Amino acid sequence: MNLSLEKATVEGNTDPERLIDAVKATGYGVKFIDPREKDATESLSLKTEQKINTARQKIVFAWGLTIPAMIWMLVEMVFGFAWPTEDIFHFGMIIISSVVLFLPGKETMKSAWLSSIHRNPNMDVLIAMGSLAALSTGVLGFYFHLHSFAGIAGMIMAFHLTGRFIEARARGRSSEAIRKLMSLEAKQAMVADGSGVETKTDVRDLKIGQTMIVRAGEKIPTDGLVVNGSSAVDESMVTGESLPVNKSQGDEVIGGTISTDGTLKVEVTRVGKETFLSQVIKMVETAQNTKVPIQVFSDKIVSVFVPIILVFAVLTFSVWLVFPNTMKFTAEIFSPWIPWLNLSLSPTGLALFSGIAVLVIACPCALGLATPTALMVGSGLGAENGILIRDGGAIQRMKEVSTIMFDKTGTLTEGRPEVIKTKLTDKYSEDELLQFAASVEQESTHPLACAIVRFAEKKNIVLTSAQGVKVVPGKGVRASVGGREIKVGNSGFVSADNKEKANRTSVYISVDNTVSGVIEFEDREKKDSATAIKKLKQRGIHCVMLTGDRSEIAETFAESFGIAEVHAEVLPGEKAGIISRYQDRGEIVAMVGDGINDAPALTQADVGIALGTGTDIAMESGDIVLVKGDLAGVVRAAVLAEATFKKIKQNLFWAFIYNVVAIPLAFLGLLHPVIAEGAMALSSINVMWNSNRLRKTHLS
Template identity: 40%
Template sequence: MEQIKKSFVVTGMTCATCARTVEKALNRIEGVEFAAVNLATSTGFIVAEKEIPIEVIRATVEQVGYGISTEPVEEIEKKRYANAKRNLMLAWFATIPLAVMMLWHMFFNHFSYLVWFEIFLGGFVIFYAARDTIKGAWIALTHKHTNMDTLIFLGSVVSWFTAVLEAVRVPIVSFGTIGAMIVAFHITGRFIESHLRDRASKEIKALLKLQAKEARVITEKGEIMVPVEAIKEGLNISVLPSERIPADGLVVGGSSSVDESVISGESIPVHKKANDEVIGGSLNLTSPLRIEVTKVGEDSFLSQMINLVQQTQGSKIPIQALADRITMWFVPVIIFLAIISSFIWYLNFHRFTPFLNQVSSFIPWIMNTTEPISFAVFVFVATIVIACPCALGLAIPMALVAGTGLAAKRGLLIRNAEAIQTCKDVKVALMDKTGTITKGEPTVVQHNLDEHTLKTVASIERNSSHPLAKAISSAVKEHFEIKEIEEIPGEGVKARVGENLYFVGKPVNTSAYETFYKDGKTVVEVRMNDETISFLAIEDTLREDAQEAINKLKAMGIEPIMLTGDNHTVAVAVAKKVGIQKVYSNVKPQDKLDIVRRFQAEGFRVVMVGDGMNDAGALKGADVGIAVGSGTDLAIDSADIIIKKGGISKVSDAIEISKKTFTVIRQNLFWAFFYNIIAIPSAMAGLLHPLVAEIAMVLSSITVVLNSLRIK
């Protein structure tokens, strides 16, 4: 049964707990086999055994207090940015004069009306400018869970309420201004964090911008500009120089250089002429082109590429489970610790006073008060505010967004996010020969067939997707239809033509063709009624980057090994040219998977690189499967990573990106844990001012995001 995959935008999330809550709800939908929600990209992703209507998904998400948006991502981000900017300005508009008054009150003249300013201006900041935070906390409370907004709301409201208590003559120090400043710094941090997160996902935005808005359709009456949504397969469109190609198609008129760099990662323009394929989103450079549209909408290469990147960025990797388990209990534990520590200080304040006097000589922000209740509130607010599950929640998703974005920029599509974690540990690289190490564009260089037999063999091979079959079928211009045909993977093709049974494939006696094999040529034998009647010698040139790629893998400590169904002499000749020592030749498709498992049983992480139908099993069974993008659909569907354009040099790129991404993930997790391990006990001990705690919390989240951006 085919799995249905769907991505969507989730609104209203503010921290890792929110994402986990939505994820749990999605997993409860009948028919959903897997669900993942990514805080860094505000996206949800499900894999289902049947089609799940978007209305069902929306209702499920709304039940736990969040939303689903069908608006374009750019529009959502524009509104979010405008709203965040407005709230930021409002918060500081009230907080700055309040802070000035507080400092004047502390260091110059006593300001008797300060408490009323704290009540009204502080209340404006906390209950209006930070209304989104209150909304987030309320959603969490009404759905029986907690999140980061819960901590900010508790800390700021408790601080503000002390101003109310002081106004009615309760003997307590007012923290009203501190409450407003906590919120102002929190909103500032969210604004900066959001901006940096947008920067981290700029590759997916660049892909979205490649989608043309209009197309110049050629009709009997001339050219008409229509919205790109209105074009259909089979229409002819005209693309002028400096215009983006609006849809996938085939060149039917003109020739031009086309820039495919954003899509393929290759900076050199590609010359396109009649019958060449073009990709929607690429840029026409030099001359007008007439293109017949072959794919539109969700079927186009660009749309599939965007969907793959979004799905990967919305997915999770195994190490994420650790962070998820911690954030699940983080906020409730922090609230409990804040309450316990404030009670301990309230009951033992006079006993701990000598300790406070001692540390206040080198920690200037220690609160100077004789009221136990005031210091208990001070400790409660500081402990609540210092806790930062946001940094922990962003540590992995932000690195994943940056890593997959860099991969897309390098011409790699990561279909399975787990490959990011696995690729770094690869020690063995198994590679197919034809179409992987070689270009996969073989040509017939010699044969001994008469014209009629050559046409028959070419017509038989036209029904196969193997690169060698394509080389033979292109040897003649005209073909005829053959109905009774059977392809035997790794062997060849059988077909009945008239009264004769033909077989085109591996020779029975390879020694007869040894001369060809030593030159690196492949021989395909033709048998009729089990009798050998002729042969074709086929040559496939090496990819330009093959030798350099092999050398790079060796330098990384990875052993490159060739797996091929081809003759041993040919395989060794090709392997020698690129520097591969170990070769498995005459390998059948099922044997490739056995070889993969053999290395895995010896404790090696294995990457399999291939492009053919006969590589699909090995690609699926390897720890990481990498398919060359020009290969068969089955190979691509079986792979974890797709090389959009280019050769095996991209394999080392994938491994480098994996190592770099996982290094950053480790650093992010270390600093998120280290920060909380140091900061929370310090706040509980009364050594952190709530304002210092809030600034530290904001900086920890920003540090995680900035560190993730280093991947790029």
Template identity: 40%
Template structure:
């Protein structure tokens, strides 16, 4: 039994104090957690979210909080804060720097590894220790200096991060080379030090690439803004910088130009493309007294606008702010990895330190154990000084504990899942989204271009073939979307060659009314109905009626609608079978929205909603404890896509929406939402398996290192095999999903 469609178009009260800002200096999930923890200590704060990839944060509080309070809290954790988001140039500079550091480190480490292998197999390289010392110093203190700096900041602010473990391990390993050159009987692990730093720098490079890609979203929005506006003065029209325009001034906007600022039309009329506001593809006819919105495009006509909003108050700037805030929305599943990182690093360091101290003071007592162990593990040190053995155990424990396999457990599974998704017509942009797709229990759908095709088509007409040919010939002279729909219908159902024999004259298009022309002394008009109430039944179904007049007498009409996608009803049905609630959010009127929802059997709908309303609706369900998936294709959906746990964009949508989404449906089929959920289930299962084996590896290996029977190089090899196991297990996702698909 299908559930009745419910209209929930009530007002939501989201009275809150919200502040957005940028955080600089973060390098890992631990940094994010440290910043969030510091901000949560501010009195009145009820929500904090920090995004590592975009370096942006948002704080929601019960009372207003000054930026100085924010600054003090962030700086107390050892990081910098700015009111301005990272500029595109700054992000590009950071990306190039990370790439340079990585390449320098690799170019030094690879040759050193070759020399180490030769040295270990008995081919002794002259002055190898000096090579290790110099190479290690170059890698650690030049490309790796940011890693050291991050660890130092964490230390001085009484917390730790992943760079803390990497730094301590690398420096400890490198100092074994220093001690060996000083004549102390100890193994040199200088090459291991360079390997640790290099692995870390590769991770930093990937992170910087994420930040670079994330910046494209705001860049797309900024492209909607204009630099200058045509201001009408007593001396004529003058083009001046947009930031100097004042409220009350009159702007001139010509055909094809973007509207610079929000205002009211005081002269002229025309069709304005407001798809970036409403998501609807049809241009909106605007006349004197109606609103014109910044960033929209005047497709026809000439208008003058009286400016009502400037600066941060304009629609486009508000939209940019919405997307920036949405970029900082927190994905709940990250909390698990954050908690592991928070406790893992100090526990490992403490274990390594305690082990080293115990060995130093009990070396003679443990020596018989070492001798017996050496019969099984030939690399075990049996005849070195107690200090050497202590350092050996300390370095081995730190190296074996470096969570490379743990770090690969989730991303490797997501990489494979992304590849499989692409084959199924899905593009996974945000890897974390696929982790939570299995938990989605509410799916919000935009209407136009998501549930419907996104372009108007002729549904039917009452004209004879000859008349339809004549009006098609007339409509070929118009660029209006409805005219294109009429022409497309003719080309699909009639012989287009017949149009060559039809000659029309006196073509005249009247903005907002229709188009007329003359054929063989008969005057035709195609446009708005003279008596709209005659077609009320059709209009209530969301259809547009185009009436045809011949010599001022109605001879028929054409019904045009935006068709519902073929896979919509089946998709909605299957989602409901999975106990997932379906909701439609649209800028359309209530009558149209209700009809569409009843047709496709959606549970409930929200009509006449603005972009801000869509974000509030997402939050409404989140506050109720729901995991929300937003599916849309317009710029007006961008902020909601980012605010939801998962944002899915239809590939036919705008560039901004695609950049704002976590998942892109490349061919516009919403049935791919089901594929995303299925792939998520399989992928998440593999992620859990990977995490188990990564932990199992550490649980088994760390005690061996603490007992002194695990060589740091062997630890590095063991770590490699653990990573290979994670990669192999992740690759099996493709076989499982192909079998199910």
């Protein structure tokens, strides 16, 4: 359930119609959005615009009646007489306020009624009871000697509707990031058939394998692989990359990005809900629907807030009625500074005045919005900068992180090692050994395996099929090639006597249990790794490197990165154990890895940060996914988490302070009910405004 998004996700086999009926019975409006519908996201955006327009119409209608009533009341107050007669004046106030309450305020009154009969009173109950109490004084005033507050009933509702309108607009700004992402989606695509004939088609009808033609200045309709042409592609709105990225044959492209200066032929690889943009939107919405730990406390308060205020309003009325002189004496102290304080009213009038103020001043809404609105803006800001937050709770945990552990290959380095040297130790030639090794590794996606295969292909070596391939994680792979038993892996795996200390990553090859060669690799450091590590250390975060490489290689890399602590020769399954030991010492640990080989470690860490590659961002193990795959994203994520959590704390502070200060003032009779309602609306608006200020944060 997310109050800010006004959206709930329900898992189960319950019939949607039964769910809709159950929600309507509690007083809430509801619409079922089937995620399988092609226009589901568009309809949600349209619903937001419709809600803002409806709220605008309501306040125009409400104030159109209330402002003349206010002028009428001022004439009565200034000149001391009710025009044309006192009875007509009071009757007019009752009619005007009734129209405002039950026409533009109809949904508020209905929500209050339904939530009351279901014993789950919401904030609308406070507004409705305060308005009706004020209205009832006008009716009772015809029969008893009672001051009429009927005129302020309409004002209370008008202020309430104004607050709702401003909130709706603020919500729209808060979810702007999602709308921007949705607006990137192209509507049509130019598709070429086998004979080269081009046909314009709806993007929703695209199928995997089709070829799209994308010309300069056009959006790339969906995710794909460039099969011909080259162009600089603007990915700024998707990845946060400010400069266009050159794309040519063999490169992946993202749907919604723009080809700036060339024509591309792109083969469709993903459609519908599987595209990069759809995954991003889903991640952002998922993050916004989760709750951070600090929200649990405020939710507990909100759940009992309305019943407590109802009891307190009755208590206020009773105290003023039973001890009018004592309460008047207290109020008189402040009377020189409070122009609306009218202590000449009867005890019943003062009791009603104060009780109504207590009802309408209390604002559980501000408490309920404090966390989700900040989380909504923060996750949206992250998405615009290539930081996808899968779990909203990661915001709070990331802010508390004391240690960050980094995998080396593909995280601190480019993750695309190249063969730079081969050593022969037996009777086989270099080409023969490369044929054995590449044939065994040709189906693997491991970076070193891919490097061996690329090197063999560059030398035009023909690969043969490998039989009985068996992978030993963290060690190597064995198979049979041409009747020979081949092992490719580390020295321990192939039983090599590794006496020399190499400063490069090496893979050993054994043929029929005899070590026959060594392949050495070099992997370049990512250009921003050292800078990112330096900035994290400046923030007081301890940086550690975890790697399966030998100690001498790992320490050489770590020194260049500025990392003092290294755990080398660690198997993938052992990384989680190392993280656990740090956690046992009280450390809050984040793990940065590729999201695949490091899945257990990412899961064990308090915050798992997965580096995205190309269009593949669907890492299930990462709490945070960095689209660009650069370590500067880790720094940006830390800044974002700190800024977002700061806003959450500010929102909760002001929401609590508002209620702590305002409710006692209303109890003492120092707040006019209309001013109280205006202040209540402003408290929620303040939360929304403060959250939206987060968009000005510079993550760099």
